[in-house]
Amino acid sequence: MRSQGEGVIILLVEDNPAHAEAVKCAFQDSGRKTKLEVAGSLREYHERVAAQAPDIAIMDLNLPDGYAIEALSSQPGDRPFPILLMTAYGDELVAVEAMKAGAIDYVVKSSEAFAVMPRTVERALREWHLLQERKRAEKNLLETNQRLSQAITATIQVLSMTVEARDPYTAGHQRRTTILAEAIAGEMGFPPEKIEGLRMAGKIHDIGKISVPSEILNKPAKLTPAEHDLVKEHAQKGYEILKEVKSPWPLAEIVYQHHERMNGSGYPRGLKGDEILVEARILAVSDTVEAMASHRPYRPAPGVEAALEEIDKSKGVLYDSDVAAACLKLFREKGFIFEA
Numbered sequence: 001m002r003s004q005g006e007g008v009i010i011l012l013v014e015d016n017p018a019h020a021e022a023v024k025c026a027f028q029d030s031g032r033k034t035k036l037e038v039a040g041s042l043r044e045y046h047e048r049v050a051a052q053a054p055d056i057a058i059m060d061l062n063l064p065d066g067y068a069i070e071a072l073s074s075q076p077g078d079r080p081f082p083i084l085l086m087t088a089y090g091d092e093l094v095a096v097e098a099m100k101a102g103a104i105d106y107v108v109k110s111s112e113a114f115a116v117m118p119r120t121v122e123r124a125l126r127e128w129h130l131l132q133e134r135k136r137a138e139k140n141l142l143e144t145n146q147r148l149s150q151a152i153t154a155t156i157q158v159l160s161m162t163v164e165a166r167d168p169y170t171a172g173h174q175r176r177t178t179i180l181a182e183a184i185a186g187e188m189g190f191p192p193e194k195i196e197g198l199r200m201a202g203k204i205h206d207i208g209k210i211s212v213p214s215e216i217l218n219k220p221a222k223l224t225p226a227e228h229d230l231v232k233e234h235a236q237k238g239y240e241i242l243k244e245v246k247s248p249w250p251l252a253e254i255v256y257q258h259h260e261r262m263n264g265s266g267y268p269r270g271l272k273g274d275e276i277l278v279e280a281r282i283l284a285v286s287d288t289v290e291a292m293a294s295h296r297p298y299r300p301a302p303g304v305e306a307a308l309e310e311i312d313k314s315k316g317v318l319y320d321s322d323v324a325a326a327c328l329k330l331f332r333e334k335g336f337i338f339e340a
């Protein structure tokens, strides 16, 4: 607000000279430092605003060449100054519309209302500045969140490349698992921000394999029970790696839970049903389907059809029924296929 030198600049848009005079007198009597200009029509209002935006406009609702509400709708989204409306008695309904259109406040014309206009304007300006501050704070928060999200995305990318570089047989597994998981979540109507978290978790759900010796990960034969136990530790190790990563999503917990099963037969904690995050229940299905669709060092790929049969057969027991249904629908009705 350029109020230091010349005071608050007020543009009064009023075609009734008596009303304009009453408002002018109120400001003169108040002793406040203001510069008050009067426009008698919408056209004149636009000309004056184009020459110099005021700190606030006080507008009569009903002007010779239109309604003040038109001035509100012609203001850009982030309004450069507030507009205070004056209405005649009985015009309140229109005033409500004007408030919805973005007027800062409205007063019903009367000699009392004219007399207290300086205080009304002061209050409107205070409210306006608070509103601007809040908008600025919201914008800053949004930008901070975007930067944080970009930083997390980059971190996740590096982590996922690290695990895939060590384990060529899993190269692409996390990527394809994630694409299917996202599609399932979309099919289930998840909001975009939840899908974003699932995508992040999916891309690194096997990060804990970093702690499994590569001879075991790349062993071209069936694993011994002891070796298998070592591989199973990857869920917990993944949790430990990720638990300090600050993010808007429960990434560490999703990774921790991606081998849990609905009936409690999974690992590492034997969680059941709703104890398992829905993101982890989705990953459980997409992980299983992708793994069965792919070759492993120790076995050929059972194939997608076998994977879907397994999901169908074990839905409600090992896999969440809704997740299983969404997955089956994607493959059987919507033509989902894994890319190479």
Ligand SMILES: [Fe+2]
Pocket: 205, 206, 234, 258, 259, 287
């Ligand atoms: Fe895994």
